[in-house]
Amino acid sequence: ALTITTTDTAGNAAFVEQTITVDTGIVTPTADINAGSDSAINNDDITSDNTPTIDGTGEIGASVVITNAANVVVGTGTVDADGNYSITTSTLVDGTQALTITTTDTAGNAAFVEQTITVDTGIVTPTADINAGSDSAINNDDITSDNTPTIDGTGEIGASVVITNAANVVVGTGTVDADGNYSITTSTLVDGTQALTITTTDTAGNAAFVEQTITVDTAVVTPSVTIADIDANDDGVYNAAELGTDGTVTATIAVTGSKAGDTLTYNVDGATPVTVVLTADDIANGIAIEVLPEAKVTATLSDDAGNTSAPVSATAFAADVDIATPSVTIADIDANDDGVYNAAELGTDGTVTATIAVTGSKAGDTLTYNVDGATPVTVVLTADDIANGIAIEVLPEAKVTATLSDDAGNTSAPVSATAFAADVDIATPSVTIADIDANDDGVYNAAELGTDGTVTATIAVTGSKAGDTLTYNVDGATPVTVVLTADDIANGIAIEVLPEAKVTATLSDDAGNTSAPVSATAFAAGCGYCDAKRYDRRYRCQ
Structure with a gap:
């Protein structure tokens, strides 16, 4: 409180009182980018907001001026009754912004604080593609048999990467590396079309995305191999009649449930594989191949997604096709070699001996013979029969026909021989x-x-x-x-x-x-x- 007194030359005095406030100090302000503006990572002072809000404290009532490095005012305000201020700047250009926040109180005292922020309002648009290792079978068709595929792509260095599915469920996360690349293996995806969104977000909080649609296909049909049931006598062995003239049996590979364009791969006894790109007809009817006895047919199915079925196989029965052929020999009693039996040659019983040789057969094989087409006679061969043959007496001109058969059901070709005619009539003088x-x-x-x-x-x-x-x-x-x-x-x-x-x-x-x-x-x-x-x-x- 000041008293101001004046005194003139006469000695007269007068005064007035004046109360003033002397203020030579000011609260030093603080400043920080508002958490709402400090996008992405809080307190890193990097923002994607080019009109960020600067918060701080200062002397109550003091004016607040924010200037940039060029001393251009980019924001003003006043410290409120609680000693706080919050000022949204004008538009700042991208880059480092060295801001000075100056507070000036009513006494004219001024104080300042510096706040450097980085304004970043742009982000590199990411790219995405399924990794070649996951894009099974045909590369670049985006069909995979891997239900945890790897997605590769590019983006802004340091940006976070989030992969979401069509339901906005996060299925993978990662970070763009120092070379601008990322590679993220997803969590398990269900079979079917997967519309993935790959979003990159940089440290300023800028985000960009790219969509990548892939097809996950982890299922494949298993083929079946069936050997034709030609074993008519159900003995587990093919005989010559069952195999037919070409000596083969039909193996059919069924591919029911597959789709046209799938690939059947099969081999016989481990030989060079044969591949068949399936047609609708193949799927409806199967693939038939002729194989030899004891052949093992192995088959797998694979699809465009790269799925391959477990191998399946079937083995044809063994074959027993060897059967001896008998021979029929008529005894050579035609002493005069005239091709006709006379009475003396035939003897008293008027017959000739036919011998059926069964060399090469085995005990237990069956000889079947007939004379002039009469009721067949069957003989289960013994070692003696094999050694000596079977002898029967037949009349002149008789035709003896014989076959051999075995337990496997093989039957030889029929063989036959015919006795000469007889001329036994002679008049008596x-x-x-x-x-x-x-x-x-x-x-x-x-x-x-x-x-x-x-x-x-x-x-x-x-x-x-x-x-x-x-x-x-x-x-x-x-x-x-x-x-x-x-x-x-x-x-x-x-x-x-x-x-x-x-x-x-x-x-x-x-x-x-x-x-x-x-x-x-x-x-x-x-x-x-x-x-x-x-x-x-x-x-x-x-």
């Missing part, structure tokens, strides 16, 4: 002595014998045929052969013989048949004839 015994006394007299002293013996060959041979002898002398003519057959062969001569005759034919011998003996001559003729031993006198 007859010998007749002319009936010149006029007095029927059983003795020839001179008158009966005539001047030459002989009697006629006629050999009849009725029933023979031209070309047959008559063989006769008289009293065992050198045989005489006559190849018969039609005249001989019609009239017989007449020879003159002495009394008591014995004429013996047989017939034979080209087949080698010979009739039984027949004979006749002339009567003796009487004594009267002896008196008239010289004595001869052929004539007996009584």
Whole structure:
């Protein structure tokens, strides 16, 4: 409180009182970027807000002026009754902003504080793509069999990366590295189309995003391999008849549930794999291949996503296709090699032996044979049968047909042999002595014998045929052969013989048949004839 006194020259005085406030100090202000403006990471003083709010404290009532490094005022305000201020700046350019916050009280005292902030309102737009290692099967088709795929991309260095799905659920996070790249493996994604959003946020809080749609496909159909059921006798072994002429069996690979464009890969016994890009027809009908007995067929299915099924396989049965072929041999009894059996060759029973050889077969195999198509006869072979064959007696012209079969069901081709025809019919000749015994006394007299002293013996060959041979002898002398003519057959062969001569005759034919011998003996001559003729031993006198 001041008193101001004035005194003039006369000594008069007067005064006035004046109260003033002397204020030579001021509260030093504080300043910080408002938490709402300090985007992304609080207290890092980096903001994506180019009109940030600066908060602070100062002397109550003091004016607040914010200037930039160029001393341009970018914001003003007043410290409120609580000693606080909050000032939103005018638009600041991106970059480092060295701000000075000056407070001036009513006494004119001023104080300041500096606050440096970074204004960053831009961000690099990110890129995204499924990692080649996750983009299974066909690269760049964005179809994967990996349900935790890796997403690669680029963005602003240091920016955080958040991957969300269509439901805005976070499925992966990461950070852009110093080279501007990121690589994030997602959490487990369900099968199907996944519309992913990859958002990068820098330290200033600026955000940018890119969308990446991928298809997750972790399922694949498992094929099946079926070997055709050609084992008709259910013995677990293929025989020749079951396998057919090409010796193979059909293996069918079913791919039900797959889709056109999927790939079937199969191999037989581990050989070079065969790949088939499936068509609708393949899916409907399967893929049929011919394989040998004991072949193992292994198959897998794979799809565009790179899924591959577990391998499946099936193995064909083993085969037993070897069967011996029998042989039929007709005994070689055709002694004269004329291709026809005669009675002597056939013997008394009129048959010939057919032997069925079964060399190469094994005990327990079955021989089946028939004669002239009659009811088949079956023989389960023994070691003796195999060693010696099976002998049967058959008639001329009989056809013997035989096959061999085994436990596997193999049956040999039929084999057969036919016996020669037979020609066993031969006429029997007859010998007749002319009936010149006029007095029927059983003795020839001179008158009966005539001047030459002989009697006629006629050999009849009725029933023979031209070309047959008559063989006769008289009293065992050198045989005489006559190849018969039609005249001989019609009239017989007449020879003159002495009394008591014995004429013996047989017939034979080209087949080698010979009739039984027949004979006749002339009567003796009487004594009267002896008196008239010289004595001869052929004539007996009584």
